[in-house]
Amino acid sequence: MADHSSTYEPKSATAKWWDERLPIMRLLSDQMITFPTPKNINYLWTFGGILTVFLLLQLVTGIILAMHYQPSAAEAFNSVDNIMRNVNYGWLIRNMHAVGASMFFIAVYIHIFRGLYYGSYKAPREILWILGMLIFLAMMAAGFMGYALVWGQMSFWGVTVITNLFSSLDGIIPGLGTAIVEWLWGGYSVSGTTLNRFFSLHYLVPFVIVGLVVLHIWALHMTGQNNPTGVEPKTEADTVPMHPYATSKDLFAMFAFFLMFAWFVFFLPDYLGHPDNYNPANPLVTPPHIVPEWYFLPFYAILRAIPDKLGGVIMMFGAIAVLFFIPWLDRSRIRSARYRPIYKWFFWLLVISCLALGYLGAMPAEEPYITWARIFTAYYFAHFLIVMPIVGVLEKPKPLPASISDAVEGGKSSSGASAHKKN
Amino acid sequence: MSKQAIAIFAALLGLIGCLTVLKSSDAYAAGGEAIHIERHPWSFAGFFGQYDKPQLRRGWQVYQDVCASCHGLKRLSFRNLAEPGGPEFPVESVKALAKNWDNKIFAGPNEDGEIVDEDGELLVRDPLLSDPILGPYANDNAARSANNGALPPDLSLITKARGIPTHAIWYKHVAIMARDIVNGYQEGGADYVYALLTGYKDAPEGVQLSEGMSYNVAFPGHQIAMAQPIPEGGAVEYQKNAGAKTSLHQNAEDVTAFLAWAADPSLDARKNLGWLVMLYLLITTVLLYLGKRVIWSRVKH
Numbered sequence: 001m002a003d004h005s006s007t008y009e010p011k012s013a014t015a016k017w018w019d020e021r022l023p024i025m026r027l028l029s030d031q032m033i034t035f036p037t038p039k040n041i042n043y044l045w046t047f048g049g050i051l052t053v054f055l056l057l058q059l060v061t062g063i064i065l066a067m068h069y070q071p072s073a074a075e076a077f078n079s080v081d082n083i084m085r086n087v088n089y090g091w092l093i094r095n096m097h098a099v100g101a102s103m104f105f106i107a108v109y110i111h112i113f114r115g116l117y118y119g120s121y122k123a124p125r126e127i128l129w130i131l132g133m134l135i136f137l138a139m140m141a142a143g144f145m146g147y148a149l150v151w152g153q154m155s156f157w158g159v160t161v162i163t164n165l166f167s168s169l170d171g172i173i174p175g176l177g178t179a180i181v182e183w184l185w186g187g188y189s190v191s192g193t194t195l196n197r198f199f200s201l202h203y204l205v206p207f208v209i210v211g212l213v214v215l216h217i218w219a220l221h222m223t224g225q226n227n228p229t230g231v232e233p234k235t236e237a238d239t240v241p242m243h244p245y246a247t248s249k250d251l252f253a254m255f256a257f258f259l260m261f262a263w264f265v266f267f268l269p270d271y272l273g274h275p276d277n278y279n280p281a282n283p284l285v286t287p288p289h290i291v292p293e294w295y296f297l298p299f300y301a302i303l304r305a306i307p308d309k310l311g312g313v314i315m316m317f318g319a320i321a322v323l324f325f326i327p328w329l330d331r332s333r334i335r336s337a338r339y340r341p342i343y344k345w346f347f348w349l350l351v352i353s354c355l356a357l358g359y360l361g362a363m364p365a366e367e368p369y370i371t372w373a374r375i376f377t378a379y380y381f382a383h384f385l386i387v388m389p390i391v392g393v394l395e396k397p398k399p400l401p402a403s404i405s406d407a408v409e410g411g412k413s414s415s416g417a418s419a420h421k422k423n
Numbered sequence: 424m425s426k427q428a429i430a431i432f433a434a435l436l437g438l439i440g441c442l443t444v445l446k447s448s449d450a451y452a453a454g455g456e457a458i459h460i461e462r463h464p465w466s467f468a469g470f471f472g473q474y475d476k477p478q479l480r481r482g483w484q485v486y487q488d489v490c491a492s493c494h495g496l497k498r499l500s501f502r503n504l505a506e507p508g509g510p511e512f513p514v515e516s517v518k519a520l521a522k523n524w525d526n527k528i529f530a531g532p533n534e535d536g537e538i539v540d541e542d543g544e545l546l547v548r549d550p551l552l553s554d555p556i557l558g559p560y561a562n563d564n565a566a567r568s569a570n571n572g573a574l575p576p577d578l579s580l581i582t583k584a585r586g587i588p589t590h591a592i593w594y595k596h597v598a599i600m601a602r603d604i605v606n607g608y609q610e611g612g613a614d615y616v617y618a619l620l621t622g623y624k625d626a627p628e629g630v631q632l633s634e635g636m637s638y639n640v641a642f643p644g645h646q647i648a649m650a651q652p653i654p655e656g657g658a659v660e661y662q663k664n665a666g667a668k669t670s671l672h673q674n675a676e677d678v679t680a681f682l683a684w685a686a687d688p689s690l691d692a693r694k695n696l697g698w699l700v701m702l703y704l705l706i707t708t709v710l711l712y713l714g715k716r717v718i719w720s721r722v723k724h
Contacts, residue, residue, distance in 0.1 A: 039722055039723075039724040040724055078498075081498055081579075081580070084689070085498065085499075085503075085688060085689075091689040091693060092693075092696075095693075240722055240724075244718050245718060245719065245722070248711070248714055248715040248718045248719070249715050249719070251711050251715075252708065252711040252712045252714075252715045255704055255707050255708040255711050256708050258704050258708075259701065259704050259705065259708060262697065262700045262701055262704055263604075263607075263701070265697070266693055266694060266696065266697025266698075266700060266701070267470055267607040267694065267697055268603075268604065268607055268608075268609050269609075269693075270583060270609050271603070271604065271609050275583060275584055275585055275586035275611070275612060276584065278580045278583040278584035278686075279580075279584045288643075359593055359596070359597075408723055408724055409723070
């Protein structure tokens with residue numbers, strides 16, 4: 001893919017002058033216009049573009065918010081309220097940023113599950129997948145710290161609960177956990193100092209994400225995109241140039257997604273948040289139910305499913321860590337679950353488990369929720385550690401189409417391709 | 424595709440079957456019994472909802488005559504009362520209102536560095552349009568001291584800071600969420616405030632109230648330090664042209680609507696702009712789809 005030879009021809013003297021010094025137009029032309037894209041990729045492949053746009057949107061709105069925000073324990077909550085009431089269109093910028101974070105996570109979860117279903121992590125895309133997971137991790141850090149900045153009750157107590165988790169490391173090396181927690185807090189409790197460093201890091205992490213995204217896209221353009229068949233493009237007939245084909249499809253999907261985004265920004269801006277975060281942070285009053293933002297709920301459910309604090313922490317971080325090893329845990333010879341009659345079922349079981357864990361994470365830590373959280377946690381890990389290695393070896397995949405074109409033509413060997421609706 | 428869809432559907436149905444055996448009533452057993460709070464048909468709810476100006480004006484009157492004796496509204500300035508999207512009182516009357524507001528603005532230290540006058544009273548001045556709408560207490564300790572240890576919260580964000588939890592088994596929970604997203608419902612806070620104001624009842628048989636506490640069906644734990652603020656017949660006398668007759672329910676609804684505006688003064692502007700944005704996005708999305716179809720009609724895919 002990346003070795004598709006450059007077709008860029010500078011058309012003017014100026015273009016030629018530039019091309020000999022900084023061939024940026026050549027890069028854009030080769031990677032964003034003529035770049036070959038599998039012609040059968042479906043709408044699930046539009047989320048990469050959507051995510052890029054939301055990253056930029058978060059950066060722009062975030063930079064504007066930072067102009068009005070004051071990262072101090074005394075003024076943080078007031079300054080957010082001031083943005084909502086008195087800054088011109090501050091309510092719009094703030095709603096876009098808060099809702100944008102949620103949309104970012106909706107898009108990234110779809111993006112990740114798409115990769116899981118079609119085996120987009122398998123060779124030669126392991127590095128691409130790992131970079132994606134690093135982005136996911138950085139997003140979680142950014143989301144967590146961003147929520148803290150509001151400095152409402154849920155911000156404060158969310159930070160207290162999550163940072164306190166590290167104290168369980170005392171169980172491994174006495175004193176280690178306490179030292180880490182004090183280091184994170186910058187003191188002996190969650191305070192304005194903690195808020196201030198979270199603000200600094202919340203401003204930094206998105207730029208780290210930008211760097212990771214550049215690498216992610218670079219890696220993508222080395223291997224080319226996977227596609228619903230999981231069969232690599234073989235001839236030029238299997239691909240279309242990125243522009244106008246992928247770009248027109250991406251743009252349509254992006255605007256359809258914007259419709260949902262606008263729905264929340266303008267009509268339900270507080271729906272995805274928690275009412276208690278409109279009470280200013282108060283270290284003396286603990287909320288009855290402390291819940292993180294919705295996109296952390298599955299991991300929160302895993303944390304609480306384990307009766308031991310250290311065990312819970314290990315499982316919660318393990319739930320993310322295991323994702324990094326998927327390229328090697330999956331022993332299947334083929335990529336796409338479309339041609340994997342058994343694994344396909346396990347995939348949907350994983351989806352159900354994650355949704356169920358999300359629901360259970362929002363419920364109080366009591367029966368019967370804890371038992372169900374344990375069942376789904378067990379399946380979550382079993383999926384990656386047992387199902388992926390074993391089913392990959394035992395399963396007899398359906399015959400793969402000879403090529404993408406073959407699958408599109410509806411050749412006899414491409415039974416699964418019927419799932420891909422033609423226009 | 425259809426075979427796959429049926430299979431997934433069957434799997435989900437099976438899962439629902441398994442989980443239905445769990446009783447939802449157990450859900451909040453540890454957190455006290457579930458309190459049911461009715462949803463109220465607010466003028467500002469949903470996609471087309473906007474504030475009702477006469478109602479906001481009546482609501483301000485209730486706030487001023489009843490709530491303001493204990494609760495501040497410090498995140499609002501007097502000028503907000505004259506701004507578009509709110510009660511829109513004439514500027515001159517808001518100026519007069521501010522000038523006569525009982526809770527003055529601290530004005531010290533003066534040129535001599537004094538913070539009190541000859542009588543030892545704090546130096547204060549009359550509020551201006553740009554000043555916050557303060558409650559009667561100088562600080563939280565003063566408020567607690569005057570209220571038997573209870574703190575009357577500032578009401579600027581009260582309808583955003585409260586909500587009504589959903590007590591339902593998980594599939595109903597999901598259905599309610601879906602319905603609320605489709606209907607644009609996020610008025611749980613207003614529903615709660617209204618239920619609280621109208622929720623004062625005699626304590627049921629066997630319930631022992633602590634001293635100075637009142638029984639309220641909507642309040643978590645049912646024992647609330649605030650005495651019934653609006654009596655059965657209503658607390659304020661509305662003017663003839665106010666658009667409604669006074670009563671407990673009318674006063675409670677009006678002041679709740681006013682507090683909803685106080686917490687979210689940009690709602691009208693937000694929804695008006697929202698429809699334009701949705702319309703723009705919808706048209707653009709359709710055009711982009713048509714363009715995409717034309718472009719992709721060139722290849723079999």
